[in-house]
Amino acid sequence: xxxxxxxxxxxxxxxxxxxxVPEAPVIFMKPSTALLKDDKPFxxxxxxxxxxxxxxxxLKICKNGKHIxxxxxxxxxxEIGLGIDFTARDLQSQLKEKGLPWELxxxxxxxxxxxxxxxxxxxxNLEAISFEMTKNKELIQAGNTQDVLFSFDYLIHFLSTYxxxxxxxxxxxxxxxxxGKIAIGEVYEGYLEGQKMFTCEIK
Ligand code: ZN
Numbered sequence: 001x002x003x004x005x006x007x008x009x010x011x012x013x014x015x016x017x018x019x020x021v022p023e024a025p026v027i028f029m030k031p032s033t034a035l036l037k038d039d040k041p042f043x044x045x046x047x048x049x050x051x052x053x054x055x056x057x058x059l060k061i062c063k064n065g066k067h068i069x070x071x072x073x074x075x076x077x078x079e080i081g082l083g084i085d086f087t088a089r090d091l092q093s094q095l096k097e098k099g100l101p102w103e104l105x106x107x108x109x110x111x112x113x114x115x116x117x118x119x120x121x122x123x124x125n126l127e128a129i130s131f132e133m134t135k136n137k138e139l140i141q142a143g144n145t146q147d148v149l150f151s152f153d154y155l156i157h158f159l160s161t162y163x164x165x166x167x168x169x170x171x172x173x174x175x176x177x178x179x180g181k182i183a184i185g186e187v188y189e190g191y192l193e194g195q196k197m198f199t200c201e202i203k
Pocket of ligand 1: 054172174
């Protein structure tokens with residue numbers, strides 16, 4: 001399976017990192033070894049002093065496809081989840097400065113927290129899904145997918161132009177503003193439409 005991630009998909013987040021709002025989706029990938037599931041804790045890695053959280057809505061691909069037209073994109077995902085794209089921001093800044101790929105900062109082990117999924121048919125409005133994350137029970141990030149620069153359907157169309165999408169592939173659809181550093185001892189909890197989707201303790 002493949003894990004696609006979208007960078008800078010919310011204008012306010014692009015701004016907070018000092019990036020321009022992109023004209024096309026910014027795409028990167030994580031390997032399957034990046035997945036952290038079942039509410040397992042995240043162990044702070046030694047190679048970074050600046051790991052940041054990015055809470056993101058996750059799409060699970062339910063059908064193989066290539067060159068998917070935007071109007072058919074909804075057939076390719078049935079379940080919607082929530083996760084965290086952990087980012088070694090210190091490494092990423094160094095890599096970005098040198099124009100180098102981001103993998104070391106983005107694709108490391110356990111960098112993709114994955115919570116529960118809900119059936120898309122249980123959601124009121126697929127184009128406006130609210131989500132939030134708390135740190136030690138305090139709200140730290142809140143977003144709504146109506147604010148994305150590139151819709152889920154467009155992302156599926158765009159990705160499938162370059163990559164064959166396979167059942168089980170995941171798409172992390174980008175983080176809203178409000179990213180910040182994590183520290184050992186903190187507990188993160190994610191909610192989609194008010195429903196608890198994951199817990200992640202930093203150890
Ligand atoms: Zn992200």
